[in-house]
Amino acid sequence: MYSRTMLKVRTLSNNLKMYGSTSSNFVNVSVNDKSGVAIVTMQREPVNSLNLELITQLKTALSDLERNKCRGMILTSASKSVFSAGLDIMEMYKPNQERVRNFWLSLQDLWMTLYGCSYPSVAAINGHSPAGGCLLSMSCEYRIMLPNFTIGLNETKLGIIAPSWFVATMKNTIGFRKAEMALTLGFLFTTEEALKVGLIDEVASSKEDAIAKADKFIGQFAKIPPQPRTISKLMLRSKDIETLRKTKEQDLQAFLQVVNDPKTQKGLELYLESLKQRKA
Numbered sequence: 001m002y003s004r005t006m007l008k009v010r011t012l013s014n015n016l017k018m019y020g021s022t023s024s025n026f027v028n029v030s031v032n033d034k035s036g037v038a039i040v041t042m043q044r045e046p047v048n049s050l051n052l053e054l055i056t057q058l059k060t061a062l063s064d065l066e067r068n069k070c071r072g073m074i075l076t077s078a079s080k081s082v083f084s085a086g087l088d089i090m091e092m093y094k095p096n097q098e099r100v101r102n103f104w105l106s107l108q109d110l111w112m113t114l115y116g117c118s119y120p121s122v123a124a125i126n127g128h129s130p131a132g133g134c135l136l137s138m139s140c141e142y143r144i145m146l147p148n149f150t151i152g153l154n155e156t157k158l159g160i161i162a163p164s165w166f167v168a169t170m171k172n173t174i175g176f177r178k179a180e181m182a183l184t185l186g187f188l189f190t191t192e193e194a195l196k197v198g199l200i201d202e203v204a205s206s207k208e209d210a211i212a213k214a215d216k217f218i219g220q221f222a223k224i225p226p227q228p229r230t231i232s233k234l235m236l237r238s239k240d241i242e243t244l245r246k247t248k249e250q251d252l253q254a255f256l257q258v259v260n261d262p263k264t265q266k267g268l269e270l271y272l273e274s275l276k277q278r279k280a
């Protein structure tokens, strides 16, 4: 069965310590001794919003799994209602320039690592998965979602534009026409709608069921030689990864320009207020 933290997630690297961050553990990795399949659980309460530390720890966990030649990886959340709320808006609101730069470069790195990993990857989406949460899900090879949640790239609804690699990932997942509709509307799909449009592959009745279904999906590769599998996957995915690798700095500058625009800062302030007011 799955033993907790068999693969230790390294705590924050030295370059993050200079921001005075504490080395909290936002990612748990457990590996099934028999199958060699790892469950990577995001555990940054309350909504797994992707801050620099969560992003860095996810990237480290995925790279460690690659080095340890894991048989497959299931990405999920410790929350009962949110897979991931996407990027942590606090990282972009009144940002420290060095930190926000690192934040974006780390996100690029995480995406390239997850999208191009050699092992089979499944998202067990056990909660809402907007924006960056949807990106993580789509970057896996297979998606299993629980009912009554939402998923999608809702950036345009927030008055912002999803970066080109978010767009490419969605286009590769559901096709041009459906991606165009979803992106321009900033559409958040319900679980049923996501299944219909092909944004997810299966619906599960519980987290346990999702993990069982993910194990079954990954199990299919036991009979497939790993190298041809990986090469085939990368033939489909490497063009978009290479595009970002080559334009990392340009993409960073475009992000910094948007984030540092006073209009964006005002928008972020209002959005943060609206998130808080929803509760009141």
Ligand SMILES: CCCCCCCCCC/C=C/CC(=O)SCCNC(=O)CCNC(=O)[C@H](O)C(C)(C)COP(=O)(O)OP(=O)(O)OC[C@H]1O[C@@H](n2cnc3c(N)ncnc32)[C@H](O)[C@@H]1OP(=O)(O)O
Binding pocket: 046, 047, 049, 081, 082, 084, 085, 086, 087, 088, 089, 090, 092, 128, 130, 131, 132, 133, 154, 155, 158, 160, 161, 162, 163, 255, 258, 259, 264, 267, 268, 271, 272, 275, 276, 278, 279
């Ligand atoms: C507006 C962004 C401008 C960015 C400008 C730069 C442009 C380039 C970047 C483009 C890429 C963007 C990709 C992204 O991922 S942007 C983030 C988009 N995410 C969302 O819109 C999701 C927002 N959250 C929700 O809809 C809900 O929280 C939820 C996920 C459906 C969960 O709902 P639930 O009721 O369970 O929880 P609450 O809403 O009460 O939230 C609990 C607390 O968490 C805070 N919260 C929620 N989401 C975020 C977030 N993404 N970042 C930071 N904080 C978040 C929320 O305010 C509550 O805080 P509180 O307890 O202190 O009130």
